[in-house]
Amino acid sequence: MKAIRIEQFGGPEVMHVREVEVPEPKAGEVLVKNVFVGINPVDYKIREGQYPEVKQDKLPLTLGREVAGVVDKVGQGVSDFKPGDRVFAMIGADGGYAEYSRVPAEHLARVPEGLDWPSAAGVPLAGHTSWQALVEHGQIEQGQKVLIHGGTGGVGHFAVQFAKVKGAEVYATASTDSLPFLRELGVDRAIDYKTERFEDICKDFDLVIDLIGGDTQARSWQVLGEGGRLVSTLTMPDAHHPQAAGKTGTRFTADPRGEELTEIAGLIAAGNVQVYVAKTFKLEEAKQALDFLANGHVHGKVVLHVSD
Numbered sequence: 221m222k223a224i225r226i227e228q229f230g231g232p233e234v235m236h237v238r239e240v241e242v243p244e245p246k247a248g249e250v251l252v253k254n255v256f257v258g259i260n261p262v263d264y265k266i267r268e269g270q271y272p273e274v275k276q277d278k279l280p281l282t283l284g285r286e287v288a289g290v291v292d293k294v295g296q297g298v299s300d301f302k303p304g305d306r307v308f309a310m311i312g313a314d315g316g317y318a319e320y321s322r323v324p325a326e327h328l329a330r331v332p333e334g335l336d337w338p339s340a341a342g343v344p345l346a347g348h349t350s351w352q353a354l355v356e357h358g359q360i361e362q363g364q365k366v367l368i369h370g371g372t373g374g375v376g377h378f379a380v381q382f383a384k385v386k387g388a389e390v391y392a393t394a395s396t397d398s399l400p401f402l403r404e405l406g407v408d409r410a411i412d413y414k415t416e417r418f419e420d421i422c423k424d425f426d427l428v429i430d431l432i433g434g435d436t437q438a439r440s441w442q443v444l445g446e447g448g449r450l451v452s453t454l455t456m457p458d459a460h461h462p463q464a465a466g467k468t469g470t471r472f473t474a475d476p477r478g479e480e481l482t483e484i485a486g487l488i489a490a491g492n493v494q495v496y497v498a499k500t501f502k503l504e505e506a507k508q509a510l511d512f513l514a515n516g517h518v519h520g521k522v523v524l525h526v527s528d
C-alpha cells in the first residue's frame with residue numbers, strides 16, 4: 221500500500237510516498253481501508269521532531285493521526301465491528317496517511333449516516349481534543365462564560381459548537397478576516413485578536429480554552445473569576461502567575477476513546493454540530509496540505525483523499 225513516511229525529522233522534504241506492507245490487525249484491532257484521513261498541526265510537529273513523544277527511535281514512521289474508512293478485517297476478539305462498517309478514529313502517532321491503518325477497536329466509532337467522508341475524517345482528533353478540554357478538564361456547565369482562543373481552527377471550531385451545545389455563553393478569538401466564520405459557528409461575541417484585547421472584554425469568566433499558548437495564555441488568567449479554569453492544549457499554565465491565585469490551570473494531551481467519539485457523532489447526526497472542511501488534498505499531496513495548514517487561517521479542517 222501507499223503511505224506517507226518520514227525516515228528523519230525535518231521540513232516537507234523528509235516526507236516521501238513509500239510502498240509498504242498492508243498491516244495485519246492484532247488481537248483487539250481493526251484494519252481500516254481509509255477513504256479520507258485528517259491532518260493536524262501535530263503532524264508537522266512530529267515531522268519536525270518537535271513532538272516530545274516521538275523521538276529518533278520511533279523512525280521511520282507513517283504520519284497522520286486520524287482516519288475515516290471502511291472496516292477491511294478484524295483481529296481476534298473483535299465483535300463490535302465487521303468488514304464493511306463505516307468507521308472513524310483518532311490513532312496513535314504512527315499510521316494515518318496510508319491506504320490502510322490498524323486501529324484498536326475501542327478507539328473506533330461508526331460514521332453517522334449522512335456525514336460525508338471528508339467531514340468524517342476531520343472529526344476524531346479535533347473532536348476528542350475540544351470535548352476533553354471542555355467537559356473533562358474544563359468541567360463546563362450550562363450558563364457558564366467560556367473564552368476560546370483560536371476558535372476558527374480544527375479544534376476551535378468544534379470547541380465553540382460543543383460549548384454552545386452545553387449551554388455556555390461563548391466568546392472566541394480569531395483574526396479579522398475570520399470573524400464572520402466565528403459568528404457562523406454561533407459565538408456570542410467574536411473577538412478580533414489583531415485589534416482588540418480580550419482581557420478588556422472578558423471579565424469573571426469560568427473557563428478559558430487556550431489553543432494558542434505564550435502571551436495569550438499568560439494574559440488569560442486575568443479574565444477568569446474566582447475558581448475559574450484555564451485549560452491548554454499546548455503548555456502547562458504558570459500557577460505562580462500573579463493573577464493565578466484562586467484559579468486552576470492545566471495542560472492535557474487528548475486520548476482516543478470510541479464511546480466519546482460515538483457521542484460526538486450523535487451531536488453531528490442530530491445537526492447540533494457542523495463539521496467544516498476548509499480544503500481537501502490527495503494523499504500524495506500531503507506535503508502541500510501540511511504547508512497549507514501550517515500557514516494558518518484555516519477555517520475548520522484539512523483532509524486528504526486516499527481512495528474512493
Ligand SMILES: NC(=O)c1ccc[n+]([C@@H]2O[C@H](COP(=O)([O-])OP(=O)(O)OC[C@H]3O[C@@H](n4cnc5c(N)ncnc54)[C@H](OP(=O)(O)O)[C@@H]3O)[C@@H](O)[C@H]2O)c1
Pocket residue numbers: 260261262345346349369370371372373374375376393394395396398413431432436452453454472473474513516517518519520
Ligand atoms: N494537546 C493535545 O492533545 C492537542 C490536540 C490537538 C491540537 N493541539 C494543539 O492545539 C493547537 C490548535 O490546534 P488546531 O488543530 O485547532 O490548529 P489550527 O487548525 O491550525 O488552528 C489554529 C487557529 O489559531 C488561530 N490563531 C492564530 N494565532 C492566534 C491568536 N494569537 N489568537 C487567537 N487565535 C489565533 C488561527 O486563526 P486565524 O485564522 O483567525 O488567525 C487558526 O485558525 C495546535 O498548536 C495543536 O498542535 C494539541
